[in-house]
Amino acid sequence: MRQICVFLIVILLNSCGYFNVKKTSSETFLNEELQTFKWNDVDEYPTFSLCDSLSTKQEKKECFTSVLTGHIFKHLQEEIIVVTQDINDTIDLKLQVSEMGAIILLETKIDSLTIQEIPNINDLLTESLEALPKIFPAIKRGQQVTTEFKLPIIIGVN
CATH class of the missing domain: 1.20.5 (Single alpha-helices involved in coiled-coils or other helix-helix interfaces)
Structure with a gap:
């Protein structure tokens, strides 16, 4: 024992x-x-109210970019642009959507010929962004966050 x-x-x-x-x-x-933590990814991309009915993250992203590019194209088409040469250029816009939903044009990459033919192209792009409908910011882990992205815009003027 x-x-x-x-x-x-x-x-x-x-x-x-x-x-x-x-x-x-x-x-x-x-x-x-x-x-x-994935720093370069968000749970929900910035969006417009038109895109709220979509369900997937990718659909909302595509909707956001299509509404944004459509709005920029519409604004540029309303302007009277006179050129001496045909222009076919891709403009790269670097945009920022703040956590409050404000959009800022950070940088543009424009060909020198396009700048020569349309010297006020930066002003036209900035004006088109100011007239956008309300943007809802991106969401990461339940918090509204600032996002940056690049958007290519194809310009063709004859």
Whole structure:
């Protein structure tokens, strides 16, 4: 009986290590979370009210870009642009949609011929963005966030 008691005490003392709980500090947890966090992806892209009825993330993204490019094209078509040479150019716009839904033109990449023929092209693009309908910002983990994206615009003037 005595051997059994000694054996149980030894097992009990050795098993105490199994009950230790490993504590994770908040900094360690934060670092692990930041490593798994996808910084270049959002849960929902910026959107217009026209795109609310769509269900998938990709459909909403395509709707947003098509409404945006359509609005820019419409605004440019309303302008009277006189050129001496035919222009077929792709303009790359770098845009930012703030967490409040404001859109800002950060950068444009325009061919020198296009700038020469249409010197106010930057102003026309900025004006077209100012007349956009209300934009709902992108959402990441339930929070509205600022997003940046590139949008190619094909300009053809004859």
